[in-house]
Amino acid sequence: xxxxxxLLLESAQACIDEARAAGxxxxxxxxxxxxxxxxxxxxxxxPNKHRHxxxxxxxxDAFGPTSLRGGPGMDVPPHPHTGLQxxxxxxxxxxxxxxxxxxxxxxxxxxxxxxxxxxxxxxxxYSSADTDVLHGVQLWTVLPSHERGREPxxxxxxxxxxxxxxxxxxxxxxxxxxxxxSSGVGAYSPLLGVELxxxxxxxxxxxxxxxxxxxxxxxxxxxxxxxxxxxxxAMAYAAxxxxxxxxxxxxxxxxxxLGGEPFEExxxxxxxxIGTDHDEVAAAREQWMRERAAGTDARPRFGSVVDDAxxxxxxxxxxxxxxxxxxxxxxxx
Numbered sequence: 001x002x003x004x005x006x007l008l009l010e011s012a013q014a015c016i017d018e019a020r021a022a023g024x025x026x027x028x029x030x031x032x033x034x035x036x037x038x039x040x041x042x043x044x045x046x047p048n049k050h051r052h053x054x055x056x057x058x059x060x061d062a063f064g065p066t067s068l069r070g071g072p073g074m075d076v077p078p079h080p081h082t083g084l085q086x087x088x089x090x091x092x093x094x095x096x097x098x099x100x101x102x103x104x105x106x107x108x109x110x111x112x113x114x115x116x117x118x119x120x121x122x123x124x125x126y127s128s129a130d131t132d133v134l135h136g137v138q139l140w141t142v143l144p145s146h147e148r149g150r151e152p153x154x155x156x157x158x159x160x161x162x163x164x165x166x167x168x169x170x171x172x173x174x175x176x177x178x179x180x181x182s183s184g185v186g187a188y189s190p191l192l193g194v195e196l197x198x199x200x201x202x203x204x205x206x207x208x209x210x211x212x213x214x215x216x217x218x219x220x221x222x223x224x225x226x227x228x229x230x231x232x233x234a235m236a237y238a239a240x241x242x243x244x245x246x247x248x249x250x251x252x253x254x255x256x257x258l259g260g261e262p263f264e265e266x267x268x269x270x271x272x273x274i275g276t277d278h279d280e281v282a283a284a285r286e287q288w289m290r291e292r293a294a295g296t297d298a299r300p301r302f303g304s305v306v307d308d309a310x311x312x313x314x315x316x317x318x319x320x321x322x323x324x325x326x327x328x329x330x331x332x333x
Contacts, residue, residue, distance in 0.1 A: 045234060079124070084142055087139040089195060171257075203247065226245055
C-alpha cells in the first residue's frame with residue numbers, strides 16, 4: 001500500500017468514526033463504469049458493504065458534474081430489468097429514456113423519470129446531444145414480492161412539487177411528503193425522495209418520520225449532516241427513530257434525502273434482476289439472453305426498445321455459487 005492510499009484510508013476511517021459518534025453511519029461509494037463500451041464512471045453508494053437498503057431504496061449511483069466535451073456521457077444500450085422501479089433525477093443535462101413498453105421521455109433538471117419493471121422490461125438511456133454537463137443520480141427501489149409480477153410501466157414528469165425550508169434552502173419532492181409538499185408519484189412501499197439545494201453558509205433542520213430510516217446522499221462537495229462531512233457520492237445513514245437531521249453547506253451544495261419504512265423482505269439482486277431466490281434471477285437472465293439472441297421479433301418477456309436498433313447488452317455470467325437472498329443490512333458476526 002502506498003503512503004497516499006494509507007492516508008486516504010486513515011481519513012475515511014476518521015470520517016466513519018466521526019459519523020458514528022454523531023449517531024450516524026457513513027456509507028462510502030465505490031467508482032464503477034456504467035453502461036456499454038463507452039461507459040461513464042459513477043459513484044455507487046448502494047448497495048454498500050454493510051447497508052443494502054434504505055427503506056426500499058436498494059441502489060444509488062451519483063454521477064458528475066461531468067463535461068461531455070470529449071467524454072462519453074450517458075450511453076447505455078438496451079438492457080433488462082425485473083422486480084424494481086428505476087428513478088432518474090438530474091441536476092444538469094438531459095437524458096433520453098426509451099423502453100419496450102413504448103414510452104419515450106427526456107428528463108431534465110426538476111423532472112423525473114420513473115420506470116416500473118415489474119415482471120420484465122428493457123430500456124435504453126442516452127444523454128441528449130444538447131447536454132454539455134451531466135450531473136445527477138440514478139436510484140432503484142425494490143418492489144415488494146406481491147408487486148414484482150405486475151405489468152411494466154413508465155412515468156415521465158417535467159416538474160415536481162417544491163418547498164422552501166427558509167434561509168436559502170429549497171426542497172424538490174419527487175416521492176412522498178415533505179415540508180408541506182406532496183408528490184403524487186406512485187410507489188409500492190412507503191418512500192421519501194427529496195432534492196435539497198443549499199446556498200453557501202446555510203443550514204436546514206430536516207424533520208423526519210421516526211418510523212422511517214433515512215439517508216442523505218451528497219451530489220456535491222461541501223455537504224455536512226449533523227456537522228459530519230459527507231463527500232460527493234457518500235451517504236449519511238440515520239436508523240429508524242431519528243426525528244430530525246441538520247444539513248448544512250460550506251458552499252453552494254446539493255443533496256438527496258431518501259427515506260422509507262425498513263424493507264424487511266430478503267431478495268437476490270444480480271445485475272439488473274431482482275427476485276426471491278437464485279433460481280428466479282437465473283431464469284430471468286436465461287430468458288434475456290435467449291430473447292437477445294432471437295432478435296426483435298421474438299422477445300415475449302422483455303420486448304424491444306422502441307426506435308432503438310443498438311444491440312442489447314449481454315448479461316454478465318452468473319457466479320459459480322448459489323446467490324443467497326439478502327436483507328436491508330449485512331448480517332454481522
